[in-house]
Amino acid sequence: MNDKVLVDLQGVGKSFRMGDGASRKVLDGVDxxxxxxxxxxxxxxxxxxxxxxxxxxxxxxKADAGKACYRGAPLSEPVPGIAMVFQSFALFPWLTVQQNVELGLEAQGVAADERAVRSEAMLDLMGLSGFEGALPRELSGGMRQRVGIARALVTNPDVLLMDEAFSALDVLTGETLRNDILELWDHGRIPTRGILVVSHNIEEAVMMSDRIIMLSSDPGRIRTEIKIDLPRPRNADSPAVRQLVDEVYGLMTMRPAPAAGPAREAGPDYRLPDADIETIEAVLTLLASAPFEGRADLPRLSDESELPGEELFPACEALSLLGLAIVEGGDIAMTALGRRYEAADHAGRQAIFGRQLLAQVTLPQLVYSMLRASADGALPEEQILSLLMETSEQEEARRIMRTAVEWGRYGEIYEFDFHTRRLRLA
Structure with missing residues (x-):
């Protein structure tokens, strides 16, 4: 085993049993x-x-498939060399700051005197000296997260895992805490040898990391890896950083290629982005307004819209799929049709939406043609769901179906009866 390798995953897969008894594959073949x-x-x-x-x-x-190892040993339970920082702080409200930080050491059987020395040193390092006796409710969000990080680091972990660790904080507090962590890391003042950060904030990922791993969805597979050679500290406004941010935004908004396999290769792609009509139109309206006037840098559009990436990216993908905008290289621009759509009244928008569904979007095209071919112009929902589940997990198939119903009803190409669960021509 290479001494430099801290964590090694080979072909890792994971499925969960859903409430209806169906199995949903969350991860598949992750290396x-x-x-x-x-x-x-x-x-x-x-x-x-x-x-x-x-x-x-x-x-x-525990993974269902493949191998997950820490320093060559299989991972099946928590190990002392790996610590995690959670988005929600996960502090015990009835314990003081120092008591919260000492919990990991106590679990490892460290003596009380040593726990006190190590926790006080870590609190000092995290800028919390003087708050040892405070309760979590007496601290700001940023200070509570500093306690969470101190609790993780006091055990001297090899690997620090950060799950959306800054997302519950306001922008300035999150940026300050992130910079403090990076300064401690870059100057070797923390024992950690490797950090893995889960984030939805693209700029945060570019500012912090040496590598960015992008996962596709349903199930999660590694889609792209980007290496970042820029020295830290990084200037968020530098051309190199802005170029990387744009590149990652472009990749995140790009419609992924269908997954490999006979079912995908043999048939059309029925996937739809997880975007509702209200969000799609809100993004288009913002894009049409000042200061964008129809063209925007996606990072700036994200800031102005205040939409998290998991909402903005599907909306941009939907606009592209419908021919209302073009997304390329981290930028989005309205098409001529998108401008007509934005200027139209409600009925005009519905008419354009319906025409584009039938002209450009595979699943609504299929549903419409099947309805026209049926004897009474109606179909049970299950007939479409069965088709979707040939290439998607059950939960994702149902999500696609919900989107197809909303889009088709808005475009007035078919209707849906929620009592009988049947589709009918509009």
Whole structure:
């Protein structure tokens, strides 16, 4: 085993049993290595299995397939060399700051005197000296997260896992805490040898990491890897950083290629982005308004819309799929049809939407043709779902079906009876 390899995943897969008894595959065939001396960021849309992958590495969840190892030993339970920081802080409200930080050491059987010395030193390092006796409710969000990070680091872990660790904080607090962690890392003031960050914030990933791993969704597979050679600290406004941010935005909004396999190769792609009509139209309206006037840099559009990536990316993909905008290289631009759509009244928008569904979107085209071919112009929902489940997991097939129903009803090409679960020509 290479001493530089901290975490090694080979062909890792994971499925969960859903409430209806069906199995949903969350991860499939994931190969990943975290080496000593690197920070890696995991990006992916909703359903890509980012947090599940982190929990497999932490030992909290066991993989169903493949191998997950820490320093060559199989991972099937939490190990002392790996610590995690959670988005929700996960502090015990009845314990003081120092008591919260000492929990991991207590679990390892460290003596009380040593626990006190190590926890006080870590609190000082994290800028929390003087708050040892405070309760979590007396601290700001940023300070509570510093306690969570101190609790993880006080055990001297080889690997630090950060699951959306800054997303519950306001922008300035999150940026300050992120920069403090990077300064400690770059100056060797923390014992950690490798950091794995799960994030939905693209700029955060570019500013922190040496590599970005992008996961596809349903199930999660590694889609792209981007190596970042820029020295830290990085200037968020530098051309090199902005170019990388644009590149990652472009990749995140790109419609993924169908997964390999006979079913995908043999038939059309029925997938639809997880975007509702309201969000699609809100993004188009923002794009049409000042200061964008029809063309925008996606990072700036994200800032202005205040939409998280898991909502913005599917909306941009939908606009592209419908021919209302073009997404390329981290930019989005309205088409002439998109401008007509934005200027139209409600009925005019519905008419354009319906025409584009029938002209450009495979699944609504199929549903419409099947309805026209049926004797009474109607079909049970299950008939379409069965077709979708040939190439998608059950939960994803149902999600696609919900989107197809909403889009088709809005475009007035078919109707849906929620009582009988039947589709009918409009």
């Amino acid at each position: 990943f290595t975290l080496q000593s001396g690197e920070i890696v960021a995991l990006l992916g849309k909703s359903g890509s299995g980012k947090s599940t992958l982190l929990r497999i590495i932490s030992g909290l969840v």
